[in-house]
Amino acid sequence: MTILTRIANRPDALADVIAVIDRDGGVIVEDFISQETLAALKQDLLPLVAAVDTGKDDFFGKRTRRLSNLFAHTRHCAGIVTHPLFLEAAKHFICVPRKVWSGDEQMTSSCDVQIGVGQVIQIGPGEGAQPIHRDDGAFMWSRSYGREARLQIMIALSDFTRENGGTLVIPGSHKWDDDRPPVMSDVVSTEMKAGSALLFLGGTFHAGGQNRTSGELRTGLTIALDASNVRQEENLYLSLAPERVAEFPEQVQRLLGWSTSGRSLGWIEIDGIQSDPNELLARLNPASAAALA
Structure with missing residues (x-):
């Protein structure tokens, strides 16, 4: 059975993280944040999540709560988006130089990365599995482009298990063309302890998992780093x-x-x-x- 590769959070792990993401489309980094940061994020965000309404359809989840505008609610996301295993991996996949013409001069051009969206996503008991999708579909990205526009992180604020809705991933699907549909038989569940993180490309098929428990909330914090030449999904200019x-x-x-x-x-x-x-x-x-x- 296919499983997601796990890598310890260590200073020299960047090359390994990049290699696994390149091969599988995603990787689990264990203990991505400290227990102190985990506790601070939960203290800042969980009371706010409890106060928001659930979604209204199968995609956003009728028993799932989402809290956005994270940087207005906590200062502890700053260390996440600047963590080398996330930020430098994003730059590796996204900031690929290309040749462009300006008049009769050919130049090398490259974009930077920026935060595209950030949310706490809390899947409640009885929630069904989300439809499998690619997140770079938000800006109609195509596999034919031969490049990536997003690297996303999902940090477990609670333990992720197969039973409580751990994120579903189809390893290797970032290499599929646009015509190949995802099927549930190809997915694997993200199982990781609170504080660990799943890093995955915008072209990797994934979904929120089904929460089969009777009373367990599955809570994750996700942030996307996107190509800076792609419009941000969350309008942070107005919300902050x-x-x-x-x-x-x-x-x-x-x-x-x-x-x-x-x-x-x-x-x-x-x-x-x-x-x-x-x-x-x-x-x-x-x-x-x-x-x-």
């Missing part, structure tokens, strides 16, 4: 006030989308000049700007 974004380190600000991609995407006009929006954040938080100087 600039003053709030300015409180985060510059690296996190840029991951939230307050940055330019190459020379032509994401700029704002400041004093009549096409500028990096990060300059606006520096004006909102001079103390942070001085610390970065």
Whole structure:
């Protein structure tokens, strides 16, 4: 039976993580976050999740609760999106250089990565399995492009098991063409302890699992890092006030989308000049700007 490969969270694991994702489309990194961070995330987020309504259809789950806008609710996501095994793996798969023409000059161009969406997803008892899908379908990505646009992480805030709705994954499906349909007989369940994480590509077929328990909640925190030339799925510009974004380190600000991609995407006009929006954040938080100087 096919199972998902597990890798320990260690400083020299990046090459192994990349190799397994390239082969299987996903990998489990054990103990991705510390127990202290796990406890802090649960303290900040679980009361808020309990207060939101469940979904209204089979995709979003009639017994599943979702909490978005995570960076407005907790500061402990910053270490997740900057973790080398996540961020550097995302850059490896997404920031692939390509040749482009500008007039009679051919140049090498590459995008950066940014946060596309973040949610806590809590699957309640009695929830059925979600339809199997690819997340990069949100921006109509095609396997024919020969490149990836998303690397996603699902961190277990509670233990993930086959019985309580552990994320379903079809290993190797990121290499399938657009015409091959997913079938339930190909899926494997993500089973991991709280604090561990599943990293998977946007082109990997997956789904929330069926919760067959009588009273067990399956809670996970997911964040996607996307190609910066693809529009963010969650509109973080409107859901996060600039003053709030300015409180985060510059690296996190840029991951939230307050940055330019190459020379032509994401700029704002400041004093009549096409500028990096990060300059606006520096004006909102001079103390942070001085610390970065």
